[in-house]
Amino acid sequence: MKTLKEGTLTGVSLGPGDPELMSRKAWSALHSQAIWCYPVKKKSGVSYALDIVSRAQLSPPEKSFALIFPMTHDSSILSKHWIAAAQQVLTHLQQGQDVVFLVEGDASTYSTFAHLARTISHLNDQVDIQIIPGISAYHAAAAKTKVSLADTDDTIAILPAGYGIETINSMLKDFDTLVLLKVKPLLDQIIDFLEQKELLDQAIFIEKVGSPQEHIVHDLLSLRHQKVNYLSLILLRNPNRQRGTVIRGCRKKL
Amino acid sequence: MKTLKEGTLTGVSLGPGDPELMSRKAWSALHSQAIWCYPVKKKSGVSYALDIVSRAQLSPPEKSFALIFPMTHDSSILSKHWIAAAQQVLTHLQQGQDVVFLVEGDASTYSTFAHLARTISHLNDQVDIQIIPGISAYHAAAAKTKVSLADTDDTIAILPAGYGIETINSMLKDFDTLVLLKVKPLLDQIIDFLEQKELLDQAIFIEKVGSPQEHIVHDLLSLRHQKVNYLSLILLRNPNRQRGTVIRGCRKKL
Numbered sequence: 001m002k003t004l005k006e007g008t009l010t011g012v013s014l015g016p017g018d019p020e021l022m023s024r025k026a027w028s029a030l031h032s033q034a035i036w037c038y039p040v041k042k043k044s045g046v047s048y049a050l051d052i053v054s055r056a057q058l059s060p061p062e063k064s065f066a067l068i069f070p071m072t073h074d075s076s077i078l079s080k081h082w083i084a085a086a087q088q089v090l091t092h093l094q095q096g097q098d099v100v101f102l103v104e105g106d107a108s109t110y111s112t113f114a115h116l117a118r119t120i121s122h123l124n125d126q127v128d129i130q131i132i133p134g135i136s137a138y139h140a141a142a143a144k145t146k147v148s149l150a151d152t153d154d155t156i157a158i159l160p161a162g163y164g165i166e167t168i169n170s171m172l173k174d175f176d177t178l179v180l181l182k183v184k185p186l187l188d189q190i191i192d193f194l195e196q197k198e199l200l201d202q203a204i205f206i207e208k209v210g211s212p213q214e215h216i217v218h219d220l221l222s223l224r225h226q227k228v229n230y231l232s233l234i235l236l237r238n239p240n241r242q243r244g245t246v247i248r249g250c251r252k253k254l
Numbered sequence: 255m256k257t258l259k260e261g262t263l264t265g266v267s268l269g270p271g272d273p274e275l276m277s278r279k280a281w282s283a284l285h286s287q288a289i290w291c292y293p294v295k296k297k298s299g300v301s302y303a304l305d306i307v308s309r310a311q312l313s314p315p316e317k318s319f320a321l322i323f324p325m326t327h328d329s330s331i332l333s334k335h336w337i338a339a340a341q342q343v344l345t346h347l348q349q350g351q352d353v354v355f356l357v358e359g360d361a362s363t364y365s366t367f368a369h370l371a372r373t374i375s376h377l378n379d380q381v382d383i384q385i386i387p388g389i390s391a392y393h394a395a396a397a398k399t400k401v402s403l404a405d406t407d408d409t410i411a412i413l414p415a416g417y418g419i420e421t422i423n424s425m426l427k428d429f430d431t432l433v434l435l436k437v438k439p440l441l442d443q444i445i446d447f448l449e450q451k452e453l454l455d456q457a458i459f460i461e462k463v464g465s466p467q468e469h470i471v472h473d474l475l476s477l478r479h480q481k482v483n484y485l486s487l488i489l490l491r492n493p494n495r496q497r498g499t500v501i502r503g504c505r506k507k508l
Contacts, residue, residue, distance in 0.1 A: 108396035133397035142362035
């Protein structure tokens with residue numbers, strides 16, 4: 001017989017790295033009665049999400065715990081960890097304990113939380129799951145560098161750079177702004193491409209925005225053959241785009 | 255002779271509508287010594303940005319003022335208003351007064367602030383301009399409806415629907431998620447298109463997310479021939495996309 005009301009799981013987006021960029025709602029969730037869990041890549045690994053709240057001088061409540069999400073392509077290893085993580089969270093929820101899952105950036109955008117929530121719902125579709133949205137790294141990067149991501153009728157494409165130069169090139173036709181994520185492995189190729197397209201002065205490289213390790217580079221040529229962090233992106237404005245017709249509902253470009 | 259230190263202009267992003275989704279940094283800016291200004295479409299018009307802070311029980315400090323940005327395509331009328339607004343703000347800054355400009359959503363994304371900041375910099379390139387980023391409506395809409403905007407290697411396109419059905423259709427090739435903005439004038443055409451593509455159950459309509467007038471519709475057919483608000487969008491997931499090769503730096507789709 002079920003006597004306890006199950007706890008709620010909330011994906012709490014912490015924003016890109018500066019604890020001041022957390023929402024007031026996220027801040028309240030961290031001060032509620034909920035225990036915390038947070039993703040790590042391996043046992044005893046560090047959690048970037050936990051690091052953000054630590055920099056706000058907050059400490060995990062008792063019983064808080066790390067969840068391991070390994071960096072691997074192997075779907076059987078991943079599934080095993082997702083199920084283990086989901087079961088760990090469910091144990092607490094079933095004891096009537098609210099749980100918050102700490103997420104860097106925004107919980108709906110390239111986030112581990114989507115996997116966790118999906119797995120928990122598969123195991124128990126009665127669980128109450130809530131999401132508090134957050135400021136994504138590309139919005140914070142735009143604010144910091146004063147790049148307008150989109151004016152009036154502009155279009156934005158957000159994509160992992162791994163799709164390659166041909167894909168990036170083809171998107172210049174339809175998009176005024178490209179947000180290139182995970183640029184690390186393709187950085188030299190991207191720099192060559194931007195040079196060839198005469199777009200170097202329209203691109204800014206931003207690493208770990210809002211964190212103490214924030215690194216902003218306007219002269220992309222200086223990054224050739226350099227190693228950069230995994231949490232880095234390039235904002236690319238595409239000022240010479242040939243614009244398609246706007247049918248209705250949008251002001252014409254001035 | 256310049257005796258006063260000029261004030262700073264800060265674009266304060268308030269998030270999509272729920273005052274709890276303001277960042278802590280935005281909240282601090284609203285409690286600083288700065289006076290506020292906020293956009294209205296016409297004299298004595300209401301400001302959605304001011305409405306957000308009003309719902310947090312905050313009132314504008316003395317000397318706060320509205321800036322008129324008319325809804326028009328006429329570039330000469332627009333320029334006239336941008337210059338008038340910039341001069342109004344500059345007058346305060348030159349008296350050493352800090353000014354915050356209230357922005358709904360995110361100040362770098364389809365925002366009036368970009369126009370204001372650009373015009374002020376043209377008039378006086380010494381002015382210190384700062385931007386506090388915010389949660390955009392599409393991130394809040396994704397959180398509210400529990401739609402994942404992007405998993406591991408996914409791609410996102412954000413565009414005003416006004417580019418038309420042909421453009422939207424062509425983007426299904428390259429994008430896992432489409433965020434369609436300003437859908438009001440094309441809504442019936444979009445619904446027909448989604449029906450034809452068998453994507454109706456992958457689309458959600460969201461109006462004024464996070465505000466008391468929030469309106470979420472999962473059954474888009476029910477919106478045929480209906481009038482909707484200007485501040486509405488459609489989140490469209492595109493689960494059957496043929497994915498291009500990922501070269502490096504991205505995990506393969508499982």
